[in-house]
Amino acid sequence: MATALKAQLGAACGIGTVGALFGACAELHAGKVAIEHGERRISYGELLDRVRRLTALLAARGLRRGDRIGLLSRNRPEYLEVELAAANLGVITACLNWRLSTRELAYCIELVSPKLLIVEAELAAGLPSSGTPALELGPPYENELARHGTRTPLPLAEPEDGLVILYTSGTTGLPKGAVISHRAMVMRALVFASELAIAPHATFVAWAPLFHMASTDHALATLLRGGTVIVVDGFQLDVLLAAVSRHSIGWLVLIPGMVEAFVEGLKAQRTKVKGVQVCGAMADLVPPHAIAEVTALLNAPYLNSFGSTETGLPPATRSLIMPGEAPTRLSKRQNAFCEIRLVDPADNEVAAGEPGELAIRGPTLFSGYWQAEETNARDFRGGWFHMGDVFRRNEDGSLDFVDRAKYLIKSGGENIYPAEIERVLLTDKRVTEVAVVRAADPKWGEVPVAFVACRDDAPLTEIELADLCRRELAGYKRPREFRFIGFTEFPRSTSGKVQRHELERRLKGSA
Template sequence: MCTYGEFNARVNCLAHALAALGLQRGDRVAILSENRREYLELAFAGAKLGLILCALNWRLTEEELAHCIRLTTPKVTLVSERFVGALSALEHGCHTIIELGADYEKRLAAQPVDEPDIAAQPEDGLVIIYTSGTTGLPKGALISHRAEIARLHVNCLDFDLDRTDAFVAWPPMFHMVSLDQSISLLTIGGKVVVVDGFDVARILDSVETERQWWLVLMPGMIDQVIRELRARTIRPKGIKLIGAMADLVPRAQIAEITQLLQASYANTFGSTETGIPPMSGGRIPIGEVPTDLSKSQNSLCEFRLVDAEDRDVPDGTPGELAFRGPTLFSGYWNAPEVNAKDFRGGWFHMGDMFVRRPDGRLDFVDRAKYLIKSGGENIYPAEIERVLLADHRVADAVVVRSRDEKWGEVPVAFVARRDEGLTADDLVELCRRHLAGYKRPKDIRFVAFNALPRSTTGKIQRHEVERWLAQEHA
């Protein structure tokens, strides 16, 4: 347990320690760690100094991690004992490494607990969260103080957040869902319970002991929670909301988990870039098998549905969702061309296609950028294709999504061989070396080069390949 007074004293000591290392407003400080209290101490110490926290994803490969560090050039990196070896193996160019534990505590003990001079301004960056990119390497999404405060306001307006609530931060803190929600709770005086990953026993213990605001449950994990709930008698102390990404969860599971936990299910559509908005305003009632997963708009945001020329489309016609509002991020770090394209016309283009109903709700159609969402993780096919096509024995390759009962969606690779001696095991090993585990294809299928459907410009038609899988499952 840590009181607010104790937490703030440690935050101030850390802020002074970072300032003593020469860090100034706008500098980046990275962290490579499992979920732990120091993650939040760094977020708030950085906030006071105007530093930007770079939340490194420990699930990435060495190649991907090194890219993230080179992209944002942190002057200091905090690392937990669990990941010291992984960081040491990288060619990262970090100036100072602070190991969480004895080194970290020694530095804090040498500093005063008084408040540092507050340097941050509303549009200063607060955190960089790394997102998968269409080029195959992660991008750094810069989220400002203004955006985080606006996200807190939406949580209060649309999701009944108040200071008597608790949040169990078990999803990795390098993800928006844990970091945003934890910052919101700590900003208004709520309670954050830090859990090191998907520890079902601890999560369910917290259901009995904490009056929770939002219990985040991801596709692919809900079935395990249901089994545990069936096996033990649990009396929830009170949960306002559960779940996420209802579209990727079997609908019968939604009905059962809401009944077992006596809490409605969040029918969400947001992103790292936009926060919980724009279309997360809906809830699925307790015990209901949903037949309608249309999305409802959040507060403090505007949206349009546009065609390829950025013209508004009429109701019933698919269009890309363009967004603006105070929760919006500030752009991708050091990516001016991507930002110019995605923020064109003063609206952030999300790359997701929707159809608007007459009542204003939206029905999801497809991802214009073809994003695969697997158990809460975002995967772009280009990430996997880049690795496959690097092997000289591969003539061509395409990765598509396949429905999966556990994870919602998984990637499947179709490969045309240049060398008939190439095996699926060869490509599995290639992906193992270059891709995080959740990004690796769950199936690799060999096809003839001429069998791959192509457009008039020679591009493989991904949706046609996906239909092959749909026909198998029909």
């Protein structure tokens, strides 16, 4: 094949950029609603106009391919405008967590050295002093937008350019900035839609923070396919109930910590659900009875997912829990379009039934952590991304999650995985939340301690929990202590996961 033809084919057949693909979709669906936010409706045509004006604004401010914007905002339509306009220029949007302390926020900003900060007015007071120029959302943003036309520079981005930086919720130290490329974001949209048969024009409710992968990944995916994104600032029960009654939703995000409140709302308001294709995530962290209730009420299967900011919802998000089922097993199925290995500490593949760290390669993977060469070299060794999550592969090819490798408890030479204990405790319908953490022990080195929350109308005793563990677990795996706390007392990340390091710190403080 001639070199010139190969170059032309490469350009024509390659993965598009997010900005270019959005522009093509918006022109096709100009009159359709792209974003709904409260009473406001923004059509694809209007959104494209605003994105083009913002692209021109950013270019006029001197932002160029490879530069970074720091975005500090709650969920609002402008969040997606900024990501799409930056995408046109090959500029990376660093999605800052507004819940962080000033010290943590200063670290995240300094890490990426943004040329511009775009900030919600109510959050501007908590912004650390950095000397970086800032543009405030609201009247200042709208005034600048109005001064720029819709003629923008030709898109400069390439598929492997960074699109967004999403910060991981550092469990033992400061957050790391995961760089998600245009290629990864487009492939996440394709893989998820393919695996779960999400309808092209299905609605997505972006209520989880847009600085989190669930909302940013799937809001952008929806806008590339002609669907409507309902932007909601956090878990607002009445708004979510109205959304499921009025819209046909593809994937309804439900996360640990809010499922049971959502169930109570559905029952109390007797909500008539228009249609949900798939609901939920992270089934391992949700009580089985809560999964059964919410799926029955929505008449939608629950997503037995496993993924991360770094991988997107692949590598193991093919398994679904049918409506009304209280799962007794949570084995997962490997996604298409990725490769998986389970390896020992020497990176040798383990046999079926043996625990091993999951290593993956595939097109949804991120491009590494920003300014973290040593970490990237370790985690991407051998051409595979090593996730730090331990699984067992069953004879039928399914995968059982064991635990995060860093949560492993070494007790008297035995390996104890907290997730196994938690799954046992969650089988009691009176338990609403549980987290097992390590505690120092002079004899065994480390022992498990369980923090447990119970339903207010159905208290449990330590003796009852100990009996349950005695029936289901080997002696060395049983918690040495049960600590009862309220459901809201569990410290959580933005994705609803319990922050175990905070509970371990609490243990040490009470010792």
